[in-house]
Amino acid sequence: MGAVRSKVHSCLYTSIHQVHGAFYILVLVDDLIVASKSLDGVQKIKTSVSATFKVRDPGEVEHFIGMKVMRDWEVKVIILSNPGHFIALL
Numbered sequence: 001m002g003a004v005r006s007k008v009h010s011c012l013y014t015s016i017h018q019v020h021g022a023f024y025i026l027v028l029v030d031d032l033i034v035a036s037k038s039l040d041g042v043q044k045i046k047t048s049v050s051a052t053f054k055v056r057d058p059g060e061v062e063h064f065i066g067m068k069v070m071r072d073w074e075v076k077v078i079i080l081s082n083p084g085h086f087i088a089l090l
Contacts, residue, residue, distance in 0.1 A: 001048050017041055033061055 003013035003025055013025040020041030026033040034045045049055060061069050070079040 001045065017044070020044060028065060031064070033064060 001015065003015040003023075006012035006014060011027050013027065014022065016022050020036060020038040023034065023036035023038075023041050023045060025045065026035075032049065034042045036042050036045075046055070046057060050057075060071075063069065066082060066084060068081045068083060070081070071077070072079070
């Protein structure tokens with residue numbers, strides 16, 4: 001797909017598509033998160049991956065590696081929290 005591994009983190013891959021712009025793929029074992037400003041770009045990556053691998057698409061990410069992922073679409077903010085970790089510490 002032309003994605004390049006990040007020099008900052010080995011689980012992050014990035015690429016720039018001529019039509020859909022930049023996209024990011026975060027890989028952890030057998031889980032992927034695909035992010036892009038374009039939903040069509042995200043779908044293109046999902047289609048490409050599913051052509052090669054058996055996949056299950058649960059939709060928008062709500063939890064990932066123990067973190068809760070919340071979005072505020074109006075202000076374009078993503079909030080990550082780790083409530084399970086705090087509860088364990090208490």
